[in-house]
Amino acid sequence: MENLNKIFYLPSNQEKLIFFSITRNVLNILNTRSSLSLTSFLNQQKLSTLHFGLPSFTHLSMASEEDRKILCQTVEKSIEIFEHRLSHIEVEFSQYDHLKKEAKLALKAVYCSNDVVVNLVLKIAFWEFIVYD
Template sequence: MKRLDNIFYGLQSNKNLYESLSRNLDNILNTRSSLSCSDFISSEFLSSIYFGVPSFTHLSMNSKKDKEILCISIEKAIVNFENRLQNVMVEFCNYDNLKKEAKIVVFGEFLKNEVVVNLVLKVVFWEFLVNVKKE
């Protein structure tokens, strides 16, 4: 019996699949959910009505707790809205106060391969830049 991965993804090249993953992560992370951060994090199940991540405009990049909230929200959004990425773990790397950029790394598995997703959060616009790398 063929695996579903082969049936659904067999005709596409890996490059196209990684581009698709990157595009979908970009859509998820740059769409704002109507839920607040606390409601988003505490929700057991997120339907497509709440697609995206909550607004982070009230978070401070100098607060350890706010950085944790940011990472938890990103992880929850990816787990709920990009189910091709498995074993997701999000880590806050650093914040450049001059550039107003936060660097965040997402680790996971995609098509049985380990992937690293490098995120740059442009805090001035609250916009994520996404770069997917196969390990």
């Protein structure tokens, strides 16, 4: 979490604590697996806390442009549903390093009229998201 000071420049400690809380919740969402299939998750209009997290997407290929879009849509939807403090959420797939088995995504959103950018790395070997600078 120390690296988050570099990601967010905020004038007050209270605001920093809020952003740390949001980032922690985003990581909890992204690193928890939903009981729904990927198709069911994307097609459901309403999801409850029973469906918290992301569905398994281990069958997606990061080399496929279509699968990258599906991954971004899934991440966007899960954050829209389970992190209500953020709005206007956009997730962009920026890079895939097949040697490191890492996919880099950028999460852009709005919190109380402030733009927020959280850079994420998906560790393919573990299917785990982390925040990076």
